[in-house]
Amino acid sequence: MAFNVTSSYTIRRTRRKNQQKRSSPRIQQGRPHLQEHIAMSRNLLLVLFAVATFLHGSEAQTRHVVGDATGWIIPPGGAATYTTWASNKTFTVGDTLVFNFTTGQHDVAKVTKSAYDACNGGNAVLTLTSGPATVTLNETGEQYYICSFGSHCSGGQKLAINVNRASSSTPSPAPEAQAPAPKATSPISPPRSTPxxxxxxxxxxxxxxxxxxxxxxxxxxxxxxxxxxxxxxxxxxxxxxxxxxxxxxxxxxxxxxxxxxxxxxxxxxxxxxxxxxxxxxxxxxxxxxxxxxxxxxxxxxxxxxxxSTATAPTTPSSPSPSGAVSPPPQNSAAASLGLVGVSATLLSVAAAFFYYSIY
CATH class of the missing domain: 2.60.40.420 (Cupredoxins -  blue copper proteins)
Incomplete structure (x- = not known):
């Protein structure tokens, strides 16, 4: 009876060892596979994080269309037109200014403060003659722009801005402009109204x-x-x-x-x-x-x-003149929202890949 008990115990122990030997290779083979997926997922996350960081940096650069839909003209409201426009903006290094105007009717001259105050474009730091003109803000401090055509600057076609460092978030008030104002010089559509x-x-x-x-x-x-x-x-x-x-x-x-x-x-x-x-x-x-x-x-x-007759004539819609300045490009805020969406999508894909790789 003792011999039978010992033999039975020995048989069960032998079977258990054989089962452990058969299962052990599968466990050992599965661990490298899991580690490989974890490493791949980690690398993918690092790459996507770098892309998201780059997109965030691009998002920080803003494209400012000077005067918005009005463009770069002799403003009907005088110099206060561009002063008011600039007061609502934050200008930082890396941003761009876009001046929309008709080539041959205006230009953009970057000048010193004294030349800005005197409306003197004779010794301009930079002059751009083809519209639309794009200026990249590559330095901090106050910057001054005028139109050097005739009396256009005296009529209010002048812009003063303050450029902050890229990390600054404080709005930049524009320096006060001085000058009375004539009227606009950019092509515009004829108004539609009854007399x-x-x-x-x-x-x-x-x-x-x-x-x-x-x-x-x-x-x-x-x-x-x-x-x-x-x-x-x-x-x-x-x-x-x-x-x-x-x-x-x-x-x-x-x-x-x-x-x-x-x-x-x-x-x-x-x-x-x-x-x-x-x-x-x-x-x-x-x-x-x-x-x-x-x-x-x-x-x-x-x-x-x-x-004259007793009845005032009515006014049908007037056709728009040809050669008008094209509308300014899309607002930079829309582009920023698009970049944020792309970043969120990439991070979501990375998270899903990491999850399914493990499980």
Whole structure:
């Protein structure tokens, strides 16, 4: 009986050892496989972390379109236009400024503070003549930009900004700009509206250029497009809105209109807003006598027909002039959101890969 018990115990022990020997290789073979997956997952996480860090650095650089949709023009609101625009921005090293303007009508000159205050572009640090122009902010401190064309800077086409270090998050107030303001010079679409009622039931008062006013529009089709939708009659009134000393209104002959000559004008109006009554039928021609403004498109030709009627003419939608400056590129905030989304997606993929590699 003792022999049988001992034999049974010996048999069971032998079987257990054999089972351990058979299972041990599988466990030992599985461990390197698991370690290999963990190592691969760790490397992938490191790579994706580096990519996310790079994208975050790219996200920090902002693209500022100067004036936003207004562009780089002689602003109707004067120098305060660009001062107000800059006051809401934070400029850091690595950011870019985009100046949208029509080539040949404006330029961008980077100048010293004294030249900025005096509107002197003669000794510019940098001059860009082709629009749109892109300027990379590669140094900290105050930076000054003007348009060196004629009296454009004096009319408010000037920008002062303060550039912070890349790590700074404090908004940068723009230095105070000084100068009165003429009107815009960038091509814009003719406004669409009905003329305001005239002083009497039989006449109509037309505001030339509507809300844009009497400006250097940047292309010659702006005012013809505006006038083409109007029905001018004797007794109507034209109103020219512009800043004092920035423009004037001269009624001229057709020959002088075609050649942009202000020699011997029929009438001259220098005080804004200029109200010009249409007292006779036929063709009437108006230009701005400030040098270069007529050549920039600040000219108006209209045809006046017989007496006014009791009903004011309606104004269909005006066609947009060709050659207008294209709209500014997409806001940098949208690009930043896209980069954040890409980073989140990459990290999610890495986490999923790590999980399934182990389990």
């Amino acid at each position: 305001a009622p005239g002083p009497s039931s039989g006449s109509v008062t037309y505001t030339v250029g509507e809300t844009a006013g009497w400006i250097v529009p940047g292309n010659a089709s702006f005012y013809p497009a505006w006038a083409s939708a109007k029905n001018f009659k004797v007794g109507d009134i034209l109103v020219f809105n512009y800043p004092s000393n920035a423009h004037n209104v001269e009624e001229v002959t057709k020959a002088n209109y075609d050649s942009c000559s202000s020699a011997s004008p029929i009438a001259t109006f220098t005080t804004p807003p200029a109200r010009v009554p249409l007292s006779k039928s036929g063709e009437h021609y108006y230009i701005c006598g400030i040098p270069g403004h007529c050549l920039g498109g600040q000219k108006l030709s209209i045809n006046v027909t017989g007496g």
